[in-house]
Amino acid sequence: MKRVALLGATGSIGKQAREIVEAHPELELVAAASGSQDIEGVAPLTQVGGDLTELLEKSKPDVVLNAVVGFAGLPATLWTLEQGVDLALANKESLVAGGDLALAAWKEGGGRILPVDSEHSAVFQLLEGKESTSVDSLVLTASGGPFRGRSRAELNSISPLEALAHPTWNMGPKITVDSATLMNKGLELIEAHFLFELPYDRIEVVVHQTSIVHALVRFRDGASLAHLGYPDMRVPISYALTYPERAATPIAPLDLASGLILEFSAPDEDAFPCLALARAAGEAGRTVPCVLNAANEIAVASFLDGRLPFLGIPEVVERTLNAVDAVTASDLDDLLAVDAEARRIASALTRELVH
Ligand code: NAD
Ligand code: MG
Numbered sequence: 001m002k003r004v005a006l007l008g009a010t011g012s013i014g015k016q017a018r019e020i021v022e023a024h025p026e027l028e029l030v031a032a033a034s035g036s037q038d039i040e041g042v043a044p045l046t047q048v049g050g051d052l053t054e055l056l057e058k059s060k061p062d063v064v065l066n067a068v069v070g071f072a073g074l075p076a077t078l079w080t081l082e083q084g085v086d087l088a089l090a091n092k093e094s095l096v097a098g099g100d101l102a103l104a105a106w107k108e109g110g111g112r113i114l115p116v117d118s119e120h121s122a123v124f125q126l127l128e129g130k131e132s133t134s135v136d137s138l139v140l141t142a143s144g145g146p147f148r149g150r151s152r153a154e155l156n157s158i159s160p161l162e163a164l165a166h167p168t169w170n171m172g173p174k175i176t177v178d179s180a181t182l183m184n185k186g187l188e189l190i191e192a193h194f195l196f197e198l199p200y201d202r203i204e205v206v207v208h209q210t211s212i213v214h215a216l217v218r219f220r221d222g223a224s225l226a227h228l229g230y231p232d233m234r235v236p237i238s239y240a241l242t243y244p245e246r247a248a249t250p251i252a253p254l255d256l257a258s259g260l261i262l263e264f265s266a267p268d269e270d271a272f273p274c275l276a277l278a279r280a281a282g283e284a285g286r287t288v289p290c291v292l293n294a295a296n297e298i299a300v301a302s303f304l305d306g307r308l309p310f311l312g313i314p315e316v317v318e319r320t321l322n323a324v325d326a327v328t329a330s331d332l333d334d335l336l337a338v339d340a341e342a343r344r345i346a347s348a349l350t351r352e353l354v355h
Helices: 012-023 054-060 072-082 092-109 118-127 173-179 182-198 234-242 276-285 288-304 313-323 333-355
Strands: 002-007 027-034 047-048 063-066 085-089 113-115 135-142 203-207 211-220 226-230
Touching: 002 012, 002 054, 012 063, 012 085, 012 234, 027 054, 047 054, 054 072, 054 085, 063 072, 063 234, 072 085, 072 092, 072 288, 072 333, 085 092, 085 234, 085 276, 085 313, 092 182, 092 288, 092 333, 113 118, 113 234, 118 135, 118 182, 118 211, 118 226, 135 182, 173 288, 173 313, 182 203, 182 276, 182 288, 182 313, 276 288, 276 313, 288 313, 288 333, 313 333
Parallel strands: 002 027, 002 063, 027 047, 063 085, 085 113, 135 203
Antiparallel strands: 135 211, 211 226
């Protein structure tokens, strides 16, 4: 039996994870948490909001699936890594904001990180059993979102409803907007840097509209390995929860004979500046990615409320990055302070742009 604690149980990932757990008698849901929705009865131990590490302490999990959205997932990520408990990680924001601390806790705790983000699950699988010295570079694919191919000028009047209509993935609202701005791929770039410990100049992002190839690894001998599959998050969730078994899922096998379109192109960083902002923040390191993430969370929430225009998102992020000095965070409290300051500044900038 594997004891599973599920954080973010009412979300898009959380609901699919519950489906996977129900299909496998060897997985036992011992604890479940949500941000505000009632989840009584979902698991023997449940919690709505509050300090999620208290729930984790009580539930003694073998694996924690962190499917909370946003910076709010960071304490649980750090707790799980410090305890050496396996972390099935969907909450990319915690690694973006707290990558250095998470890496230190991971080394110290000695547990595993099983990525749930589809691209990172793919890279994890492609790298298994390989010498790190044989790896040349990673390639993360991006669907390009609903506005792929549009110029910057054509993005001016995008409404939240248009941004929420993602062509290939059905996800929560925040990550769907992040996919439309390409910030999602920027966050994933930083996530990949920490998970696979590669410098940014060896992680490439390419646009691949059909989301069939999730990631590629180029090796030093000229060979590249790719991970293919239909875009369905139940695959990486199941892989992480049943690792190393690779249990069966209800997903159809890949049908090549009926035709697959595998096209790749460079992202348009002029129309979608969030990707370059994230790359620069990752390269700057220290608390810069934490500021990027906080500003993005504020800007996306304001866009979803119908206040901030779509192109205001990269503007708020860039101006917040310029306004907050980078420091080195030595613990969670330091990051909480930086996150709070960045949110204050991003909120003020957002108000300026709205009025
Ligand atoms: P969602 O908005 O559908 O769900 C978020 C969940 O987090 C909800 O259960 C909510 O109650 C919970 N939550 C929010 N704030 C909380 C708090 N303070 N304390 C406890 N719980 C809180 O989001 P989602 O699409 O399921 O995404 C979750 C995470 O997984 C995000 O980090 C996202 O980037 C990542 N992810 C999602 C997908 C996807 O297909 N949805 C794919 C890859 C990665
Ligand atoms: Mg992803």
